[in-house]
Amino acid sequence: MTPPAPLDWRRELGWTDALAEAAQPWLGGAPTHEVGRVSNVGRASYQVWTASGPEEARVAGTLHQAVLGRSMPVIGDWVELERLADAQGLRIQGVLPRRTTFARAVQGGVAEQIIAANVDLVFIVTTPDLDFDLPRLGRYVAAVQGSGAEPVVLLNKVDLAADPGWYLQQLQQLNTAPPVHAVSAAQSGGLDEVRAYFRPGVTVALIGSSGVGKSTLTNRLLGQEVATTGSVRQTDQQGRHTTTGRTLYRLPGGGLLIDNPGLRDIAVWDAGASSARFEALEELATQCRFSKCTHTTEPGCAVRRAVERGQLSAEVLTAYHEVHGVTSRPARRPRKR
Numbered sequence: 001m002t003p004p005a006p007l008d009w010r011r012e013l014g015w016t017d018a019l020a021e022a023a024q025p026w027l028g029g030a031p032t033h034e035v036g037r038v039s040n041v042g043r044a045s046y047q048v049w050t051a052s053g054p055e056e057a058r059v060a061g062t063l064h065q066a067v068l069g070r071s072m073p074v075i076g077d078w079v080e081l082e083r084l085a086d087a088q089g090l091r092i093q094g095v096l097p098r099r100t101t102f103a104r105a106v107q108g109g110v111a112e113q114i115i116a117a118n119v120d121l122v123f124i125v126t127t128p129d130l131d132f133d134l135p136r137l138g139r140y141v142a143a144v145q146g147s148g149a150e151p152v153v154l155l156n157k158v159d160l161a162a163d164p165g166w167y168l169q170q171l172q173q174l175n176t177a178p179p180v181h182a183v184s185a186a187q188s189g190g191l192d193e194v195r196a197y198f199r200p201g202v203t204v205a206l207i208g209s210s211g212v213g214k215s216t217l218t219n220r221l222l223g224q225e226v227a228t229t230g231s232v233r234q235t236d237q238q239g240r241h242t243t244t245g246r247t248l249y250r251l252p253g254g255g256l257l258i259d260n261p262g263l264r265d266i267a268v269w270d271a272g273a274s275s276a277r278f279e280a281l282e283e284l285a286t287q288c289r290f291s292k293c294t295h296t297t298e299p300g301c302a303v304r305r306a307v308e309r310g311q312l313s314a315e316v317l318t319a320y321h322e323v324h325g326v327t328s329r330p331a332r333r334p335r336k337r
C-alpha cells in the first residue's frame with residue numbers, strides 16, 4: 001500500500017488548521033472529494049491548484065443555486081472539489097470559509113463584490129511624486145486592516161527622488177505605523193526586504209495607483225515577465241491584449257502573489273466591518289420599493305422612513321452613503337424592475 005500523499009502542497013499554498021477542520025466533512029465524504037485553491041478566474045471556468053498543479057475546474061450547478069446572491073468563488077478561495085469520472089474534470093462544489101476578504105462597491109455603491117479571499121499581506125505601493133498622498137494612503141491602510149490582512153507600504157521609484165528621506169518621514173506619521181520600505185523595482189533596489197515577506201503559505205496582494213510600478217515589482221519578484229508593465233503591452237496571436245490579471249502566482253522561494261485588476265483598483269474597502277455596522281440598515285433595505293434603492297430620494301424607501309421615525313440613526317445612513325460612494329442624490333433615476 002502506498003502511503004497517503006504528503007499535504008505539503010497545501011501548506012505551501014496557505015492551507016491552515018482551520019481550513020482542514022472546515023473541509024473535513026467534505027474530504028471524508030467520498031474518495032472523489034478534494035480541495036484546491038483558486039488561482040485564476042475566467043469567464044466560464046476557474047483555474048484551481050490541486051495536488052497535481054494548476055487544473056481547470058467548473059462550478060457545479062448546485063453551487064450556483066447555493067450561493068445565489070452571495071459570492072461565487074474568487075481568487076484566493078479554497079474550494080471543495082469533486083473529481084468526476086471519465087475525465088470529465090473537476091467541479092467546484094463549495095467554498096471554504098474565508099479568512100480575509102476584499103470587496104469593492106458595485107452597482108453604484110449599493111452592492112459589494114468580493115474580489116479576493118485569504119490574502120495575508122497587502123503591499124500598498126506609492127511613489128515619491130504626484131501620487132504621494134498621505135491621507136489616501138491612510139485610508140488604504142485602514143481598508144487593508146479592515147479586510148483582515150496586514151498592510152505594508154512600499155515607496156517605489158526611490159531612484160527618482162531627490163530626497164526619499166522626506167517621504168519616508170511622512171510615512172512614519174501613518175496612524176497604525178505599518179512597516180515601510182523604500183524600493184526601486186526598476187533597479188532592483190531594496191527588494192530583499194520585500195522578498196523576506198514571502199514565506200511558504202503567505203499570500204500577498206499589491207494595490208496602488210496606475211503607474212506606480214506594481215507590474216514591474218511583480219515581474220522582479222517572480223523573476224520573469226508575467227505581468228504587463230506600462231511600457232510593454234503584450235498581445236497574443238489574435239492581437240488581443242493578453243490578460244495576465246486575476247492570477248495567483250507562486251514565488252520561486254515560497255509564498256504567493258495575487259495580481260488582480262480588481263484588487264489594484266483604488267476602491268478597496270472594508271467588507272466585514274461595514275456589513276456588521278450596516279446590518280440593521282440592510283435588513284430594512286429589503287423592504288424598500290426598489291431593489292436597487294440607494295436610500296437617497298427614491299419613493300418608498302424603508303431606510304429613510306426608519307430614520308424619520310427614529311428607528312435608525314441618521315449617522316449610520318450617512319456613513320453607509322460614504323462607504324458606498326453615494327452622494328445625496330442618486331446618479332440615475334431608479335428604474336422599477
Ligand SMILES: Nc1nc2c(ncn2[C@@H]2O[C@H](COP(=O)(O)OP(=O)(O)OP(=O)(O)O)[C@@H](O)[C@H]2O)c(=O)[nH]1
Nearest residue numbers: 157184185186210211212213214215216229230231
Ligand atoms: N525609475 C523607475 N521607474 C520605474 C520603477 N518601477 C517601475 N517603473 C516604471 O514605471 C512605469 C509604470 O510601471 P508599471 O509596473 O507598469 O506600473 P503599474 O503600477 O503596474 O501600472 P498599471 O498596470 O497601470 O496599474 C514603467 O515605465 C516602469 O518601467 C522604479 O523603481 N524606478
Ligand SMILES: [Zn+2]
Nearest residue numbers: 288293295301
Ligand atoms: Zn431605500
